[in-house]
Amino acid sequence: MKLTKLSPKILTLLALALLVIIAPMFFPSSFYYRIGALIFINGLAVIGLVILVGYAGQISLGHAGFVGIGAYSCALAPEHLGISPVLAVFLGAFLSGLLAWLVGRPILRLRGHYLAVATLGFGILIYMVLSNEAQWTGGPDGMAVQATGLKALLKSMGFKVSASEMWYWIAAVVMMIGALIALNLHTSPTGRALRSLHDSEVAAGTVGVNVANYKLSAFVISAIYTSVSGSELALMNRFISPDVAGFLHSVELLTMTVLGGAATVFGAVIGAAILTSLPQVLTVLHDFEHIVLGLIMMLVMIFMREGLVPSLAKILRRRPK
Amino acid sequence: MSELLQFFFSGITVGAIYSLVALGFIIIYNSSGVVNFAQGEFVMLGGMSTVFLFNAGVPLAIAAVAAILITCLVGIALNKLAIEPAKGASVVTLIIITIGASIFIRGMAQLVFDKQFHRFPSFSGDDPFLIGGATILPQGVWMIAGAIAVFIGLFVFFTYSLTGKAVLATSNNKLAARLVGISTNMMMTLSFGLSAAIGALAGVLVTPITLTSYDVGIALALKGFAAAILGGMGSPFGALVGGILVGLIEAMTAGYISSEYKDAASFIVILAVLFVMPNGIFGRSTIDRV
Numbered sequence: 001m002k003l004t005k006l007s008p009k010i011l012t013l014l015a016l017a018l019l020v021i022i023a024p025m026f027f028p029s030s031f032y033y034r035i036g037a038l039i040f041i042n043g044l045a046v047i048g049l050v051i052l053v054g055y056a057g058q059i060s061l062g063h064a065g066f067v068g069i070g071a072y073s074c075a076l077a078p079e080h081l082g083i084s085p086v087l088a089v090f091l092g093a094f095l096s097g098l099l100a101w102l103v104g105r106p107i108l109r110l111r112g113h114y115l116a117v118a119t120l121g122f123g124i125l126i127y128m129v130l131s132n133e134a135q136w137t138g139g140p141d142g143m144a145v146q147a148t149g150l151k152a153l154l155k156s157m158g159f160k161v162s163a164s165e166m167w168y169w170i171a172a173v174v175m176m177i178g179a180l181i182a183l184n185l186h187t188s189p190t191g192r193a194l195r196s197l198h199d200s201e202v203a204a205g206t207v208g209v210n211v212a213n214y215k216l217s218a219f220v221i222s223a224i225y226t227s228v229s230g231s232e233l234a235l236m237n238r239f240i241s242p243d244v245a246g247f248l249h250s251v252e253l254l255t256m257t258v259l260g261g262a263a264t265v266f267g268a269v270i271g272a273a274i275l276t277s278l279p280q281v282l283t284v285l286h287d288f289e290h291i292v293l294g295l296i297m298m299l300v301m302i303f304m305r306e307g308l309v310p311s312l313a314k315i316l317r318r319r320p321k
Numbered sequence: 322m323s324e325l326l327q328f329f330f331s332g333i334t335v336g337a338i339y340s341l342v343a344l345g346f347i348i349i350y351n352s353s354g355v356v357n358f359a360q361g362e363f364v365m366l367g368g369m370s371t372v373f374l375f376n377a378g379v380p381l382a383i384a385a386v387a388a389i390l391i392t393c394l395v396g397i398a399l400n401k402l403a404i405e406p407a408k409g410a411s412v413v414t415l416i417i418i419t420i421g422a423s424i425f426i427r428g429m430a431q432l433v434f435d436k437q438f439h440r441f442p443s444f445s446g447d448d449p450f451l452i453g454g455a456t457i458l459p460q461g462v463w464m465i466a467g468a469i470a471v472f473i474g475l476f477v478f479f480t481y482s483l484t485g486k487a488v489l490a491t492s493n494n495k496l497a498a499r500l501v502g503i504s505t506n507m508m509m510t511l512s513f514g515l516s517a518a519i520g521a522l523a524g525v526l527v528t529p530i531t532l533t534s535y536d537v538g539i540a541l542a543l544k545g546f547a548a549a550i551l552g553g554m555g556s557p558f559g560a561l562v563g564g565i566l567v568g569l570i571e572a573m574t575a576g577y578i579s580s581e582y583k584d585a586a587s588f589i590v591i592l593a594v595l596f597v598m599p600n601g602i603f604g605r606s607t608i609d610r611v
Binding site: 053061107247255262288290297302 | 427539546596601
């Protein structure tokens with residue numbers, strides 16, 4: 001087969017592009033565009049976590065905090081600073097990166113469960129600020145977000161699309177850019193250094209990898225990814241509440257990362273797709289929703305430890321030709 | 322002054338529960354290296370089972386003991402069905418398995434019990450004791466006494482009994498423990514059962530004051546985890562002190578600074594402590610084998 005001669009990077013990008021283009025052909029209503037957009041938005045955040053968890057082998061139980069920063073930047077900056085909501089995405093990304101850089105160094109000295117609880121605490125602090133400073137953020141009830149004006153712009157150019165369709169394509173393009181950067185990073189010297197940390201920090205250090213700096217850069221990069229996804233979420237929904245920054249959302253993002261396969265970009269998108277669409281499917285089951293979700297999390301992690309994509313790939317490869 | 326004393330009392334009362342949850346965390350952590358995020362669900366199961374048995378006409382004391390036994394079985398089932406099959410998995414994988422388990426147990430509780438808040442009467446009435454101008458509820462005394470009793474019990478168990486030493490040996494070096502004839506699987510089952518029972522006891526003690534419902538577990542698990550880390554994951558004394566500290570920090574912040582940020586205060590202190598002492602207050606520094 002010629003396909004196997006293509007590098008994994010090209011293969012992943014091709015597969016993702018195909019997925020993005022083919023999926024709408026099966027959408028019976030515009031509601032599905034919304035789900036698709038949500039999948040790509042979560043997918044972007046999860047690709048960021050792949051860099052931190054899959055490449056560098058660190059853990060974070062507080063990344064939803066950065067979703068919150070990205071989201072509330074898009075909600076607050078247009079109102080108080082008068083800049084356009086689209087520019088606010090960059091402001092949010094900058095703030096998230098800066099904050100990650102400031103807290104990253106002391107936090108990333110910790111390992112394993114200590115790192116887990118430190119990131120957990122960090123995320124909870126952001127959540128508490130967002131839900132308690134009601135005069136700014138509207139408190140737990142959340143707040144409205146200004147329109148981007150993108151739809152009006154498209155309309156004036158003669159394109160008539162629904163908001164869901166527009167966000168489907170925007171989220172898809174942004175995620176593809178994110179995937180491209182992450183895949184390039186994988187094989188770059190920085191990416192190799194990060195992956196060496198995953199195996200053994202001591203070994204990486206002895207061959208001259210600056211362990212603290214590389215961990216910090218993975219943390220900052222993943223924070224920026226997550227922040228951009230939060231901004232997209234706020235702009236698409238035109239509404240935001242502190243729940244996006246909560247502990248459960250952090251857990252959700254981490255689960256998506258590990259479920260699909262923590263070390264691969266493609267796995268990240270699959271993980272995001274499954275856990276984003278699952279609740280929509282499970283609403284049919286009403287009271288059994290939590291039971292099924294919990295069961296799936298446990299079963300996949302017990303029987304497919306490396307995540308769905310790597311495990312299935314292994315099974316396929318083992319099959320006699 | 323009486324104000325300070327009042328905050329102190331409410332701090333150690335709540336702290337006692339955090340201590341119990343933290344003790345539950347470290348028993349499982351010590352024997353298996355797993356941080357069990359379903360620990361809060363044990364507390365919920367203890368409270369909810371007692372409520373439903375009590376409402377069905379079972380005397381409170383018997384209902385409480387039955388609830389602890391039920392939760393104990395759930396803990397053992399968790400180990401047998403979810404943790405043992407995942408032997409050798411990474412920290413992140415195990416965290417996600419236990420989070421999955423906690424979501425599952427919450428879903429089951431919602432189905433078997435209901436979504437309402439419940440309570441049952443306090444053990445010794447609701448007339449508060451007056452000490453130095455501050456008050457403490459009799460149930461609060463029960464909670465503090467419970468935490469101390471469990472701590473002493475664990476201390477004696479781990480220091481003097483052969484089984485306790487076997488659990489410690491399992492945590493220290495599984496292979497070596499097996500070589501001297503310890504059934505490490507048995508020890509893990511034992512510690513999951515024990516940890517679940519302690520969690521359930523916390524649930525029984527706290528329900529008359531804070532009420533219980535199917536989703537109370539997660540907040541308690543986060544606080545208990547934070548307390549265990551603060552004390553230095555693995556040390557029972559650290560868990561006791563860590564829990565009381567988290568309770569006191571919360572009560573003082575709520576009293577003197579802002580009740581909205583009381584949950585934030587404990588995490589700020591934990592971050593500060595970890596920056597200075599990356600292994601917690603009573604934790605041993607870890608040495609890596611290269």
